[in-house]
Amino acid sequence: MKKLLAATLAVFAGMSLSVSALEKSIADNEKVEKVEAITSVASTKGKKIYVVGDSTFSAFSDPYYYPRYGIGTKLQDYLNPSKVEVINLAMSGRSSKSFLTEANYKTLVKSIKKGDYLIIGFGHNDEKTEEARYTNSNGSKEEAGSFKNSLYENYIKLAQSKKAIPVLCTPIVRRAPGKAYEGSYVHITKDTPEFKGGDYPKAIRELGKETGVLVVDNTAYTKELYEKLGDDGTVKFHAWLGHKPGSVDNTHLNTYGASVLAYHVVTQMASADKAFAKLLKADIAEPTEAILVQNPQYIVPVYSEFTPADKSTVFQTTEPWYGTVFGDMGGLEKIADPAIYEIVEENGKVVMHSGTTDGKTAAGKIASGSDGLAFYFQQIPAGKDFTLSATATVRNATKNNQVSFGLMVRDDVHIDKYDNQVKSDYVAAGCLKLAKGEGAWSSTFARLDGTLSENTVSKQEFPAAGTKIKLSIVKAGDSYTVTFGKDSAVFNAKLTEVDSKWVYAGLYTVRSAYVEYSDIKLEIK
The missing domain is CATH 2.60.120.200 (Jelly Rolls)
Structure with a gap:
């Protein structure tokens, strides 16, 4: 851990995070889901699309009935593998702030190069009212501690300094069965005594306009889609821990939901960037529910009453x-x-x-x-x-x-x-x-x-x-x-x-x- 801290501090020369803040952030991050670090990326020809973000973009290995899939795991399905490779560095439980302490961020810094893309998918955990992860959605991109500043200083400027192309994604909504898609379900939070609430998707949209960076609005897209589909439709987009709909995970997508969102991301990028459009496979189509099948390794639990x-x-x-x-x-x-x-x-x-x-x-x-x-x-x-x-x-x-x-x-x-x-x-x-x-x-x-x-x-x-x-x-x-x-x-x-x-x-x-x-x-x- 000390080696990781030292290496990370070298990356942060001139940035606002202090040594003590990083140490505390690392200690707190050890409480979230552990995932295997990606410490190197093969030096191969062609462009790379790097993905950073939280669990809605990351990879998983689940025994669930419908396992969790992040959006980043499905992007390659729509891209020509001879022209571009997706490197998914996203990690479950991380915010744009806490991700900075991870080996995956160090890998991004040393690997991204001219002509590559960087898809940035944070928000779910930046709103967490915990010191290690929280960033303030209200501040400007110049204001230390703000969500905009975290995205701008550590991701957008990094990509631009390497002559890579950053792309911002607003967070998908949280599924809200029986409720309206408002408030925390769409990442608009309330103030607490210690942390200021605010509108996280709005901050990303504003940052995109301020910096000229493309924004893929997953929040607006999923809000409209989920309101149209209703509870019975949206339950098919999300992971199920068990074989009954009541076991649904209202935050994380399954293979179908992740595929639909990945299709949305690549088509939005292609519409805005002609060079990116040439990286897509020919005749891609939006996925259908037919791709959603239960995990063949899932075992229906058998309960034995306690004695x-x-x-x-x-x-x-x-x-x-x-x-x-x-x-x-x-x-x-x-x-x-x-x-x-x-x-x-x-x-x-x-x-x-x-x-x-x-x-x-x-x-x-x-x-x-x-x-x-x-x-x-x-x-x-x-x-x-x-x-x-x-x-x-x-x-x-x-x-x-x-x-x-x-x-x-x-x-x-x-x-x-x-x-x-x-x-x-x-x-x-x-x-x-x-x-x-x-x-x-x-x-x-x-x-x-x-x-x-x-x-x-x-x-x-x-x-x-x-x-x-x-x-x-x-x-x-x-x-x-x-x-x-x-x-x-x-x-x-x-x-x-x-x-x-x-x-x-x-x-x-x-x-x-x-x-x-x-x-x-x-x-x-």
Whole structure:
């Protein structure tokens, strides 16, 4: 890592990022999805199209029913391979700022040459309210820390200095089932106490006009297309973690969706650039839904209901309470590492953490596509009503939108299992979207039919260290009343699709949360 930092700093001579800012950015980037770095590009004849960007452009290797495909993976399908080669350097989870710390950026700097193209596809993560990734969409291209400045200084000027041709792409919309395509779905964000919100696609369009750089407006294109197709049509554009539509990933495209967007990008570029048009294959056509086929290696998961004989060998608990870590929790090797995950009974209390107790290393998530959590639970007959309550005392919680802790009742449970396809239904008296600040994060939420449903808090402050929060979940038939401090919500949920006999109720932590639970009571009627 130190070698990478030194090499990266050499690239940034005269730029605005400081050594300390880069070090912090690198440390924070280690929390996002790891992908294999591209450290060299073969010196071959012909033009190259370099692609930088986030997960909507990057490559993946998924076991999903409809795996994720970034736009950059499909561009070559429409281009003559004897004339041009696509070099996809895009990386999942990165912003235009955090990408600068990656080996892929160093490879871009040393490899791009005269006559090449650089497709720039950032935006999804620049709006993240996290210091390592956030850039301000409101500033000018000369203003350090702005989205425009990041794109201009580090990508447009780089390409132009090498006599290559930069192309800006606005981000695709996030799929918004049952909702209007506005606000965060089209990358127009609100202010938080620490980060200024704004219109990210607009910033890109303006930057294109200011610099004379072509802009491919993927935001406007996908907004119009998705509004026309509706929920039933757009679900066919996106990755599915499992074999049911409820498992859809509303951010990432599948092979069909990525192909449609790649076709849009190359045809827009060809319309504006006659030289680029000569690089296309003859008689290309917009792809059809016929190319969407399920992953032949996908295996439909078979669920086995929990029995005490299946209890964890890692977490020692007092029956009928059990401990486990499962889902998209950062890797199998982390389960047995007490520095990463811990569930400990102490004098009638339960102390749990996901990620290191100092919050510097994260593990697990609550996200649109998957969940990963530590869970201290009991197994309860599905037909029984009950009340679960506890007091949570926060020891440490990081301001990150995937951090969570509280009480949960869910359809299924898995024992010490890494599986990033877990997306089962549950209700939670817990926090979420903590990076959004006071009055914007969620204090009660549920995943129903695979989709997260959240309730915004009523002006509660960020749960800092020492904060005590009263929690409860009351089950009455299929109705669950969940309470987190001052806030309550009612969710109607059967929670019996996966496991028809039982529900699983307990305490949980996710990502970078270190919590002590006391006054734990479970009253079954």
